[in-house]
Amino acid sequence: MSERRDEVTGRLAEVRRRVATACEAAGRDPDEVTLVAVTKFFPASDVRILADLGVTDVGENRHQEAEAKVAECADLGVSGLTWHFIGGLQSNKAAAVGAYADVVESVDRAKLLAGLARGAQGRPDADGTRPLDVLLQVSLDPPGAAGRAGADPADLDALATRVEETDGLRLRGLMAVAPLGEDPATAFERLAGIRRELLATHPDAVLLSAGMSGDLEAAIGLGATHVRVGSAVLGSRPAVK
Numbered sequence: 177m178s179e180r181r182d183e184v185t186g187r188l189a190e191v192r193r194r195v196a197t198a199c200e201a202a203g204r205d206p207d208e209v210t211l212v213a214v215t216k217f218f219p220a221s222d223v224r225i226l227a228d229l230g231v232t233d234v235g236e237n238r239h240q241e242a243e244a245k246v247a248e249c250a251d252l253g254v255s256g257l258t259w260h261f262i263g264g265l266q267s268n269k270a271a272a273v274g275a276y277a278d279v280v281e282s283v284d285r286a287k288l289l290a291g292l293a294r295g296a297q298g299r300p301d302a303d304g305t306r307p308l309d310v311l312l313q314v315s316l317d318p319p320g321a322a323g324r325a326g327a328d329p330a331d332l333d334a335l336a337t338r339v340e341e342t343d344g345l346r347l348r349g350l351m352a353v354a355p356l357g358e359d360p361a362t363a364f365e366r367l368a369g370i371r372r373e374l375l376a377t378h379p380d381a382v383l384l385s386a387g388m389s390g391d392l393e394a395a396i397g398l399g400a401t402h403v404r405v406g407s408a409v410l411g412s413r414p415a416v417k
């Protein structure tokens with residue numbers, strides 16, 4: 177257990193150093209970039225270690241696992257950790273995710289919105305006025321690419337408007353994953369352009385979640401406010417079943 181803590185402490189320090197170096201290179205204040213530690217496949221005990229080491233934001237991509245882990249960490253306090261849902265979302269699970277997530281980063285179609293809003297109403301700590309933060313996931317893949325996740329850039333403006341019109345949801349910005357087989361800096365440059373365009377009509381969409389263990393520097397260089405880092409912080413995940 178304390179061996180695990182030592183490992184995570186070392187990895188986290190290295191990731192924080194990478195973030196700081198990338199911010200310096202980009203002339204940005206490190207306070208502008210939030211580290212979201214992606215804890216999928218890792219136990220709640222790791223979330224506790226991270227919280228103890230000052231990590232404020234954690235990310236999960238599978239509903240059942242996320243729901244269980246949030247419950248296991250409930251004693252850390254509602255203000256203690258911000259939970260980001262970053263995975264593909266089925267519309268029949270949206271209400272359940274909206275009930276425990278603080279930020280849903282993977283909103284890619286209007287069909288999810290009513291469920292998310294309904295779930296957000298039922299959050300145990302909600303006083304009825306705290307909206308659920310939403311990021312729109314935009315695809316950086318060529319149209320028609322296999323396994324493409326995220327909204328088409330052409331659909332973002334309309335989707336953003338739908339979020340703004342939904343009580344209980346708050347549009348905060350964009351999320352994207354760099355496509356395989358392309359230089360992430362090129363993909364994130366495209367993303368920066370998409371973001372500029374969205375901000376022109378939706379000025380509150382200021383957040384940009386981009387960058388993972390392998391490409392966080394490129395993302396920070398192109399304006400990311402959130403980097404989602406899993407393996408660099410926690411080690412390699414067990415193979416996906």
Ligand SMILES: *Cc1c(COP(=O)(O)O)cnc(C)c1O
Binds near residue numbers: 214262404405406408
């Ligand atoms: C797993 C995952 C990450 C973290 O990936 P690493 O390469 O382990 O840093 C980031 N974003 C999403 C959407 C993920 O599913």
